[in-house]
Amino acid sequence: MLTNIPKQxxxxxxxxxxxxxxxxxRQLGWRDxxxxxxxxxxxxxxxxxxxxxxxxxxxxxxxDGLIERFVWQKQRDKGRPRNGYLDMREFHWNVASVVHAAxxxxxxxxxxxxxxxxxxxxxxxxxxxxxxxPTSPNALIHAGTTKFPRYEIGDPETFDELxxxxxxxxxxxxxxxxxxxxxxxxxxxxxx
Numbered sequence: 001m002l003t004n005i006p007k008q009x010x011x012x013x014x015x016x017x018x019x020x021x022x023x024x025x026r027q028l029g030w031r032d033x034x035x036x037x038x039x040x041x042x043x044x045x046x047x048x049x050x051x052x053x054x055x056x057x058x059x060x061x062x063x064d065g066l067i068e069r070f071v072w073q074k075q076r077d078k079g080r081p082r083n084g085y086l087d088m089r090e091f092h093w094n095v096a097s098v099v100h101a102a103x104x105x106x107x108x109x110x111x112x113x114x115x116x117x118x119x120x121x122x123x124x125x126x127x128x129x130x131x132x133x134p135t136s137p138n139a140l141i142h143a144g145t146t147k148f149p150r151y152e153i154g155d156p157e158t159f160d161e162l163x164x165x166x167x168x169x170x171x172x173x174x175x176x177x178x179x180x181x182x183x184x185x186x187x188x189x190x191x192x
Contacts (some may be wrong), residue, residue, distance in 0.1 A: 002061075002062075002063045002064070002065060002105070002109070003063065005041075005044075005045065005046045005061060005062075005063060006039060006040075006041045006046050008108065009108075010104045010105070010107070010108040010190075011039050011046065011061070013100075013104050013187075013189065013190065014059070014061070014097075014100070014101045014104055015036075016030070016033055016036045016050055016097075017029075017187070018093070019093065019096045019097075019100075019184050019185065019186075019187070020184070020185040021089075021092075021182060021183065021184055021185070022160075022181075022182065022183040022184070022185065023180060023181040023182035023183055024132070024133040024134075024135070024136065024180045024181070024182045025088075025089055025092065025133060025182050025184075027089065028089050028090075028092050028093035028096055028184065029089065029090070029093050030050075030052055030055070030057075030090050030093055031052075031087070031089075031090065032052035032053040032054060032055075033050060033051075033052045034051060034052055034053065035049075035050060035051045035052075036048065036049075036050040037049045037050065042060065044062055044063040044064075045060050045061060045062040045063065046060070046061055047059060047060040047061075053074075054073060054074050055071055055072060055073050055074060056071070056072045056074065057069065057070065057071045057072075057094075058070045059097075059101075061101070061105075065105055065114075065116075067098055067101045067102060067105070067116075069094055069097065069098050071094055073085075083126050083127040083128060083129045083140070084124050084126050084127070084128040084129065085128070085129050085131065086128050086129065086130045086131065086141070086170075087131050088130060088131065088132045088133065088136075088167070088170070089133075091170065092163060092166070092167065092182075092184075095118070095120070095163065095166055096163065096184050098118065099118070099153055099159055099162065099163075100186065100187065102116040102118075102153045103153075103156060103159075103186075103189055104189055107189045107190075112155075113155065115152070116152070116153035117150050117151065117152060117153070118150070118151040118152070118153050118162070118166075119147070119148070119150055119151075120147075120148040120151070120166065121145065121146070121147050121148070122141070122145070122146045122148070122170075122173075123144075123145040123146075124141065124143055124144070124145075125143055126143050127140055127141065127142055127143055128140070128141040128143075130170065130171065130174045132171070132178075133180070135180075136171075136176075136178065136180070137176060139171060139174025139175055139176045140174055140175070141170075141173050141174050146173060148166070148169055149169070151165065151166065156186060159184065159186055160182075160183035160184060163182060163183065163184060164181065164182060164183075167182060
C-alpha cells in the first residue's frame with residue numbers, strides 16, 4: 001500500500017521524458033507533446049493529464065500500486081478519417097513510461113522484485129495504420145478492441161525482452177511478423 005501519494009518524491013521521475021532506443025528505434029517519445037499538467041490528488045490516487053496536437057493522455061497512480069496510462073487520439077474537425085495512425089515509437093514510449101514507473105515504485109518501496117503485470121488494450125473505431133521504423137513495412141489493424149495477453153514486468157534486465165514481445169504482438173495483430181531487435185536505454189533510478 002502506497003501512502004501519502006501526492007508527496008512521493010519518485011513522482012518527479014515519472015515524467016514525460018523521451019527514452020533513447022537501440023536497434024530499430026533511436027528515440028521513443030511523443031512528437032507533438034506540448035502540455036504536461038502537475039500531479040493532482042484523486043481518491044486514493046494521483047493523476048495528471050498531458051496533451052499534444054493530436055492526442056490527449058492521462059496518468060494515474062493509486063495507493064494499491066496500480067499504474068494506469070490512457071491515451072486518446074483527437075478526431076479531426078471535419079469528416080471521419082479513412083484510418084487512424086499508430087506511430088510505434090509513440091506507442092513504445094507509452095509502454096516504456098509505464099515500465100519505468102513500475103521500477104520507480106519498486107525502488108521507492110524497497111521491493112526490487114515486486115510483481116507487476118502490464119495490460120495493454122487497443123480500441124479503434126476505424127482501421128489503424130501502424131507505421132514503424134525506417135526499414136519496416138506498414139501494417140493495418142482492423143477496427144475494434146484488442147486486449148493483449150498480460151505481460152509481466154520482471155527484473156530490469158528483462159525490460160528490453162518485454163518491449164520486443166509487445167512490439168511483435170502489435171505487428172502480428174497487423175498481419176506482419178518482425179525480425180528486428182529493439183531496446184531502450186533505461187534511465188537510472190535515484191535511490192530513496
